[in-house]
Amino acid sequence: xxxxxxxxxxxxxxxxxxxxxxxxxxxxxxxxxxxxxxxxxxxxxxxxxxxxxxxxxxxxxxxxxxxxxxxxxxxxxxxxxxxxxxxxxxxxxxxxxxxxxxxxxxxxxxxxxxxxxxxxxxxxxxxxxxxxxxxxxxxxxxxxxxxxxxxxxxxxxxxxxxxxxxxxxxxxxxxxxxxxxxxxxxxxxxxxxxxxxxxxxxxxxxxxxxxxxxxxxxxxxxxxxxxxxxxxxxxxxxxxxxxxxxxxxxxxxxxxxxxxxxxxxxxxxxxxxxxxxxxxxxxxxxxxxxxxxxxxxxxxxxxxxxxxxxxxxxxxxxxxxxxxxxxxxxxxxxxxxxxxxxxxxxxxxxxxxxxxxxxxxxxxxxxxxxxxxxxxxxxxxxxxxxxxxxxxxxxxxxxxxxxxxxxxxxxxxxxxxxxxxxx
Numbered sequence: 008x009x010x011x012x013x014x015x016x017x018x019x020x021x022x023x024x025x026x027x028x029x030x031x032x033x034x035x036x037x038x039x040x041x042x043x044x045x046x047x048x049x050x051x052x053x054x055x056x057x058x059x060x061x062x063x064x065x066x067x068x069x070x071x072x073x074x075x076x077x078x079x080x081x082x083x084x085x086x087x088x089x090x091x092x093x094x095x096x097x098x099x100x101x102x103x104x105x106x107x108x109x110x111x112x113x114x115x116x117x118x119x120x121x122x123x124x125x126x127x128x129x130x131x132x133x134x135x136x137x138x139x140x141x142x143x144x145x146x147x148x149x150x151x152x153x154x155x156x157x158x159x160x161x162x163x164x165x166x167x168x169x170x171x172x173x174x175x176x177x178x179x180x181x182x183x184x185x186x187x188x189x190x191x192x193x194x195x196x197x198x199x200x201x202x203x204x205x206x207x208x209x210x211x212x213x214x215x216x217x218x219x220x221x222x223x224x225x226x227x228x229x230x231x232x233x234x235x236x237x238x239x240x241x242x243x244x245x246x247x248x249x250x251x252x253x254x255x256x257x258x259x260x261x262x263x264x265x266x267x268x269x270x271x272x273x274x275x276x277x278x279x280x281x282x283x284x285x286x287x288x289x290x291x292x293x294x295x296x297x298x299x300x301x302x303x304x305x306x307x308x309x310x311x312x313x314x315x316x317x318x319x320x321x322x323x324x325x326x327x328x329x330x331x332x333x334x335x336x337x338x339x340x341x342x343x344x345x346x347x348x349x350x351x352x353x354x355x356x357x358x359x360x361x362x363x364x365x366x367x368x369x370x371x372x373x374x375x376x377x378x379x380x381x382x383x384x385x386x387x388x389x390x391x392x393x394x395x396x397x398x399x400x401x402x403x404x405x406x407x408x409x410x411x412x413x414x415x416x417x418x419x420x421x422x423x424x425x426x427x428x429x430x
Contacts, residue, residue: 026074030074032071042116068089073143076142089154093155094158103156110148114140118140174253177198192242193239198256199256203250205245242254256285261316268281282317284297300324304327339388339403339404340401340408342388351370352381354405357402
């Protein structure tokens with residue numbers, strides 16, 4: 008808003024400035040602060056030093072600014088003190104609603120003071136006073152709001168940077184005690200270390216939409232859900248694809264972790280896969296490396312949205328370790344490469360938990376065709392899918408094959424899923 012520097016002062020019929028009741032700024036400001044305490048409930052809960060200090064001072068500044076505008080003087084440059092105070096209030100956590108409510112209460116009280124003894128003013132003068140008071144409200148409210156949220160963003164960014172730095176230090180095996188004290192973040196002796204993958208939102212694949220924007224919005228929803236569910240207890244390093252969470256082990260049990268991941272998936276509007284383990288603070292780096300290695304396996308085999316624990320993935324982990332045994336197992340299904348329909352049938356049969364009728368429906372073929380293909384698989388590979396030993400070897404071979412698939416190739420289609428311990 009730009010003040011009209013050429014405006015005429017408003018006068019009473021006796022020739023006195025209308026602003027005269029606001030002249031004793033010290034007295035009026037104390038009256039207003041007392042009014043705030045009695046009538047603006049949130050103000051009554053503020054510490055005394057805030058009421059006697061910044062709030063009283065800013066009330067004086069607002070009164071002087073309002074008098075200037077009523078008297079036709081240019082108020083430009085008088086909002087700096089108000090903005091400084093608003094920034095302090097943002098850092099102190101005083102709600103912006105409380106601040107704005109107090110400003111409006113102050114102006115209502117000031118308006119009553121202005122008109123208390125000037126009942127003979129004409130309508131145009133009263134209307135003009137009201138308009139200039141509204142201009143003053145607009146100027147002060149705008150200055151306060153801009154400064155408040157600018158500082159609030161700065162505080163949030165500082166906290167985010169502190170959390171990011173502390174989490175990186177924990178994952179890097181550094182001593183974080185001093186750092187934690189300096190940034191006011193409490194650290195735990197033991198943590199749940201979670202590696203998570205955020206799968207793409209459905210709209211990320213829509214050509215008419217900006218996939219990066221959709222992904223960032225997904226991440227913001229997840230971060231908001233984390234803040235809502237965990238408050239300041241969670242330490243996180245997240246991107247649009249996932250990352251690492253550290254939660255105090257003393258505050259969360261397995262059931263809470265399962266519920267948290269389910270809630271994150273709901274917020275993301277996309278599947279979320281996670282692996283969790285518990286580690287002492289000094290063991291966090293090793294634990295994080297382990298959960299992400301297991302998370303890679305979970306992602307490759309196309310597992311469900313849930314929290315997996317290391318013991319649930321022991322078989323899959325061992326099968327995917329490099330060595331001659333892995334190469335030999337992988338060769339079991341390599342012989343099916345020349346018959347893609349047989350390989351596809353085997354993958355679907357595993358994903359349906361060996362149910363012939365479901366496999367047939369998935370493939371849009373007759374159950375006799377499924378039986379024929381399974382027999383051909385047994386003939387080519389030497390391992391019968393209908394035999395327990397053959398089934399174990401074939402499942403292991405499919406797992407290894409999926410793990411060796413280039414990372415850019417998704418395993419999310421049901422026919423490619425090989426559930427942990429499906430056999």
